[in-house]
Amino acid sequence: MKLQQLSLFLENRPGRLGAPLEAIAAGGINILTLSLADTAQFGILRLIVRDWEKAKRILEEAGWIVNLTEVVAVDLLDRPGGLAAALKILEGANLNIEYMYAFSLRRDDKAILIFRFEDPDRAVQVLLDHGLEVVDADELMRHVPE
Amino acid sequence: MNGRDPVDRREEEAGRIWNPGAETLPREELRALQLERLRATVERVSQVPFYREHFRRQDLGAHSIRTLDDLRRLPFTTKEDLRRHQPLGFLAVPRHEVARIHGSSGTTGTPTFVAYTAQDLRTWSELCARFLVAGGLRPHHTAQVAFGYGLFTGGFGLHYGIERVGAAVIPAAAGNTRRQLDIMRELDPEVLICTPSYALTIADGARELGIEPRSLPIRYGHFGGEPWSEDMRREIESELNILAFNNYGLSEVFGPGVSGECPARNGMHIQEDHFIVECLDPETLEPVPEGEPGELVITNLSREAMPLLRYRTRDIARLDRTPCACGRTTTRMSRVTGRTDDMLIIRGVNVFPSQIEEALLRVEGATPHYLIEIDRPGTLDEVHVKVEMHPEIFSDRMDRMQTLCERISREIQTVAGIRAHVDLVEPRSIERSVGKAKRVLDKRGLHRDDDA
Numbered sequence: 001m002k003l004q005q006l007s008l009f010l011e012n013r014p015g016r017l018g019a020p021l022e023a024i025a026a027g028g029i030n031i032l033t034l035s036l037a038d039t040a041q042f043g044i045l046r047l048i049v050r051d052w053e054k055a056k057r058i059l060e061e062a063g064w065i066v067n068l069t070e071v072v073a074v075d076l077l078d079r080p081g082g083l084a085a086a087l088k089i090l091e092g093a094n095l096n097i098e099y100m101y102a103f104s105l106r107r108d109d110k111a112i113l114i115f116r117f118e119d120p121d122r123a124v125q126v127l128l129d130h131g132l133e134v135v136d137a138d139e140l141m142r143h144v145p146e
Numbered sequence: 147m148n149g150r151d152p153v154d155r156r157e158e159e160a161g162r163i164w165n166p167g168a169e170t171l172p173r174e175e176l177r178a179l180q181l182e183r184l185r186a187t188v189e190r191v192s193q194v195p196f197y198r199e200h201f202r203r204q205d206l207g208a209h210s211i212r213t214l215d216d217l218r219r220l221p222f223t224t225k226e227d228l229r230r231h232q233p234l235g236f237l238a239v240p241r242h243e244v245a246r247i248h249g250s251s252g253t254t255g256t257p258t259f260v261a262y263t264a265q266d267l268r269t270w271s272e273l274c275a276r277f278l279v280a281g282g283l284r285p286h287h288t289a290q291v292a293f294g295y296g297l298f299t300g301g302f303g304l305h306y307g308i309e310r311v312g313a314a315v316i317p318a319a320a321g322n323t324r325r326q327l328d329i330m331r332e333l334d335p336e337v338l339i340c341t342p343s344y345a346l347t348i349a350d351g352a353r354e355l356g357i358e359p360r361s362l363p364i365r366y367g368h369f370g371g372e373p374w375s376e377d378m379r380r381e382i383e384s385e386l387n388i389l390a391f392n393n394y395g396l397s398e399v400f401g402p403g404v405s406g407e408c409p410a411r412n413g414m415h416i417q418e419d420h421f422i423v424e425c426l427d428p429e430t431l432e433p434v435p436e437g438e439p440g441e442l443v444i445t446n447l448s449r450e451a452m453p454l455l456r457y458r459t460r461d462i463a464r465l466d467r468t469p470c471a472c473g474r475t476t477t478r479m480s481r482v483t484g485r486t487d488d489m490l491i492i493r494g495v496n497v498f499p500s501q502i503e504e505a506l507l508r509v510e511g512a513t514p515h516y517l518i519e520i521d522r523p524g525t526l527d528e529v530h531v532k533v534e535m536h537p538e539i540f541s542d543r544m545d546r547m548q549t550l551c552e553r554i555s556r557e558i559q560t561v562a563g564i565r566a567h568v569d570l571v572e573p574r575s576i577e578r579s580v581g582k583a584k585r586v587l588d589k590r591g592l593h594r595d596d597d598a
Contacts, residue, residue: 007542009535011572037544041569042535044542065540065573098543116542 035101075133164279249297274307277406281391282366285312292340299401323351346525413478
């Protein structure tokens with residue numbers, strides 16, 4: 001029920017974001033979604049790709065530092081209050097969200113959000129217990145273009 | 147209170163000699179005095195275990211010093227020797243005769259202590275009085291000391307030198323530029339004493355408050371405690387409309403007062419009745435050819451509590467034995483143009499790159515690949531420590547990465563005593579050099595030998 005996310009360390013200066021993206025593109029890997037956190041000095045690029053093992057290998061061989069993290073993809077109703085309701089559940093269960101970002105894919109009346117939790121297993125359980133839809137990797141991949 | 151004298155008149159006024167008997171002593175008499183004092187010093191340090199042991203092994207003593215050339219038979223003393231015999235292992239008098247203790251800026255976390263007898267303190271005041279007077283201080287003047295007062299020898303050394311001259315002293319101490327300016331404008335001091343970079347900070351501070359720096363009452367500045375350049379002197383002089391004088395000293399051999407400039411400002415006159423300064427090749431330890439740069443090696447001639455023989459300063463400078471227009475007969479030394487080791491002086495604090503490395507090692511997982519970049523964007527030194535990222539410390543969480551930067555910065559503050567910006571950089575982005583790694587990029591341009 002969890003997704004593998006790749007994180008890369010980048011210096012915050014012109015051209016630094018393009019280099020790793022070109023490397024994985026050359027390997028034929030499409031990025032499903034990404035988020036970038038940055039300070040004045042450096043940034044952390046987080047990627048969700050279909051073949052994360054291959055992408056990780058390509059990036060590491062090219063000299064990047066790659067971190068592998070389990071994140072949780074949650075299907076939320078795409079309407080006002082959809083996210084707020086989910087956050088309320090997580091808060092009630094004392095689950096801390098390290099960060100989150102939106103998935104670039106929307107299906108029917110649902111939007112997918114990616115959550116990074118300290119304890120992803122418990123988060124998945126809490127979300128399921130409250131009737132929310134947690135999307136697993138295989139299912140997600142079925143919905144995105146090759 | 148004081149009109150703005152044209153600079154040429156100030157130079158004339160500056161050209162006085164505090165102790166003509168000593169400072170213009172004919173060379174022959176000076177050498178005779180040095181020999182006599184060197185013998186007495188060798189006798190005195192026979193009390194110090196470090197020297198006693200050496201003398202015993204080499205069968206040396208005061209009797210071995212027949213001419214000044216015999217100085218070369220005496221052992222060197224290094225910072226390491228001082229450290230190994232801390233605290234006060236080099237004391238040549240009973241402890242109860244010690245009147246004051248100072249310390250060098252802590253280069254490895256622990257300061258090296260230096261001791262003074264009451265007579266030493268009088269000698270030190272005399273040494274400071276000489277260069278202060280050579281650089282314009284007069285008994286009717288008021289001098290503002292914006293040096294740190296504490297273990298550091300700058301504040302107290304200059305303070306007592308000013309009092310010795312008979313001038314008034316304002317012990318403003320370091321920092322708080324706003325207050326320095328208030329004091330300056332209320333009390334009209336003619337003389338400012340601080341580090342050269344702080345002089346520029348004061349000028350900037352004035353401008354920020356809408357005060358024209360050239361309108362400040364100071365007319366002379368005595369600057370030391372850190373390396374500076376001729377360019378910087380020109381900047382200070384034009385910013386503040388003052389005459390800026392350089393002086394040199396180090397706590398291990400007394401503190402400020404080893405040498406200082408006269409109005410010719412073409413080298414610092416070494417107070418040779420109190421010090422013998424050799425200029426040696428740091429590798430062969432042989433004298434360099436006349437006028438060539440070498441390591442300054444200093445022997446105390448008049449110190450009671452802690453006289454040192456042939457102390458290796460690690461400072462690189464040149465000596466000039468040609469006569470000076472000012473009438474002083476003493477040898478002059480150039481400004482310090484480098485170091486034989488990798489010591490950096492950052493905002494007046496002595497820092498070794500190895501301390502930055504030690505700080506990084508204290509942070510679990512931090513890499514040994516780092517680069518220290520020092521710049522002076524305004525008037526103050528700014529340090530960036532670039533640390534290469536590697537898998538063990540990389541996290542996808544921004545808060546963890548920021549905490550890492552803060553931890554490294556805190557360790558650097560603890561170990562090296564300086565505030566540094568920590569920049570995390572990509573792996574292998576710091577240039578790998580063959581052999582000795584390049585750890586320092588000093589962009590301040592302070593070490594140009596430009597006063598030749």
